[in-house]
Amino acid sequence: MTTRIVFKIAGMECPNCAMTLESLEDKLPGVQRAEASYHKAQMVVEFDEDRVSEAQIRAAIQKLGYEAQ
Amino acid sequence: MVSILLAFITGLTTGGLSCLAVQGGLLASSLAGQIEQSVQNLPAGPAGKKKHRPAQSAPRPALALPILVFLAAKIVAYTLLGALLGFAGQMFQLSPLTRAALQIGIGIFMLGTALRMLNVHPIFRYFAIEPPAFIRRRLRKTASGADGSNLLTPAFLGLLTVLIPCGVTQAMLAAALSTASPLSGAAMMAAFTLGTSPVFFAVAYFTTRLGARLEKHFMRFVAVVILILAIFTVDTGVALAGSPVSLTRALSGIFAVPAAQTALDQAPAQTASGEDIITINVLNTAYSPDVIHAKAGVPLKLRLVTNDVRSCSRAFVIPALDVQRLLDATGEAVVDIPPQEKGAQIPFSCSMGMYGGIIIFDL
Numbered sequence A: 001m002t003t004r005i006v007f008k009i010a011g012m013e014c015p016n017c018a019m020t021l022e023s024l025e026d027k028l029p030g031v032q033r034a035e036a037s038y039h040k041a042q043m044v045v046e047f048d049e050d051r052v053s054e055a056q057i058r059a060a061i062q063k064l065g066y067e068a069q
Numbered sequence B: 001m002v003s004i005l006l007a008f009i010t011g012l013t014t015g016g017l018s019c020l021a022v023q024g025g026l027l028a029s030s031l032a033g034q035i036e037q038s039v040q041n042l043p044a045g046p047a048g049k050k051k052h053r054p055a056q057s058a059p060r061p062a063l064a065l066p067i068l069v070f071l072a073a074k075i076v077a078y079t080l081l082g083a084l085l086g087f088a089g090q091m092f093q094l095s096p097l098t099r100a101a102l103q104i105g106i107g108i109f110m111l112g113t114a115l116r117m118l119n120v121h122p123i124f125r126y127f128a129i130e131p132p133a134f135i136r137r138r139l140r141k142t143a144s145g146a147d148g149s150n151l152l153t154p155a156f157l158g159l160l161t162v163l164i165p166c167g168v169t170q171a172m173l174a175a176a177l178s179t180a181s182p183l184s185g186a187a188m189m190a191a192f193t194l195g196t197s198p199v200f201f202a203v204a205y206f207t208t209r210l211g212a213r214l215e216k217h218f219m220r221f222v223a224v225v226i227l228i229l230a231i232f233t234v235d236t237g238v239a240l241a242g243s244p245v246s247l248t249r250a251l252s253g254i255f256a257v258p259a260a261q262t263a264l265d266q267a268p269a270q271t272a273s274g275e276d277i278i279t280i281n282v283l284n285t286a287y288s289p290d291v292i293h294a295k296a297g298v299p300l301k302l303r304l305v306t307n308d309v310r311s312c313s314r315a316f317v318i319p320a321l322d323v324q325r326l327l328d329a330t331g332e333a334v335v336d337i338p339p340q341e342k343g344a345q346i347p348f349s350c351s352m353g354m355y356g357g358i359i360i361f362d363l
Helices: A015-022 A054-063 B002-038 B052-057 B060-091 B096-117 B121-129 B133-145 B150-165 B168-178 B182-206 B209-239 B247-254 B258-263
Strands: A002-010 A031-037 A044-048 B274-280 B293-296 B300-306 B316-320 B324-328 B331-337 B345-350 B357-361
Touching: A002 A054, A002 B357, A015 A044, A015 B052, A015 B316, A054 B357, B002 B168, B002 B209, B060 B150, B060 B168, B060 B182, B096 B121, B133 B150, B133 B345, B168 B209, B209 B247, B209 B274, B209 B345, B274 B293, B316 B331, B324 B331, B331 B357
Parallel strands: B274 B300, B293 B357
Antiparallel strands: A002 A044, A031 A044, B300 B331, B316 B324, B316 B345, B345 B357
């Protein structure tokens, strides 16, 4: 089942950070779409709850050097 | 020639720093494929944010070529853009006031960029150009899909830097537009981008872990430099708009050279028809005299004398009278000024607003 969560992201310093965060789409199986915005300091993630959990996504964001609030 | 040299120096100094702040991420992305092939078991870190870490781990010779390809592509892209803007400038002659508005707009953008980099308020994030999601996705796929031998990725990403010009680059693009010549516009942008290249190369090639730690301080320094540049950019725009008060003018008053001051006392000569005539020597970095006292109520002829002048002072403008004149490098030109009321003040400047002066009708 597809779930959609909007994460507030702390630690984005430039538009390139959005691209970095969106790499979750490739790196984390189960993430179907990740769209980050430096302007809004947020990321919209659509994922398959059966394959990946919200906690795992938060951990992956942290591993990339950002904080999901 | 002087403006091309100035463009190169601008690139080498401030341009390199500010562009690195904006485009550094793309350069890092272009190196990602190379690094991933060079270093096994590399943590899957972000291309942009942690750019120093992989650069340190990768064998350096393997990085030189993609960096050079990225920079070469960037130079090609901006040279073409410069030619295009020069051509556009040729097609649409911008009025001094339009140019002033453009300059002030660019200055405000730079100001916002500096305040964003200093994290003054989240609202300033909107001063950063964020590529649309589909372009970001395309960039990411291209960067991550590239293997080390593929130099197309850095070339492609180098070309894409035209989509994210930094503040100083945008000022230079406006200057290329005002050259009104495809050749001059291309030469100016090529010189500027070439000037930015050593900083890009040095940071990508030589950065260390210490550099990563100092990145924040370095970016603050860049922000302050951009902030100062922004103030001067807005100021030149204000001068170009014909304001008698400007920071540059105030500073040139403080540091006025004696030759210019003695020239202030020059009395206007009269022509046979009774018109006043005043000679202004157009120099590479000033107009002499720059404060002119003229008689009110009679026509005035400004005799502009150039002698091997190669700077933007050749592009003489009087915004209030909508006068624009591109002077020969060596020669003379006369600008007619209709009779003015007593007390009127008419500023003049170069088309960039960098050098200027004022005519005061108080005699």
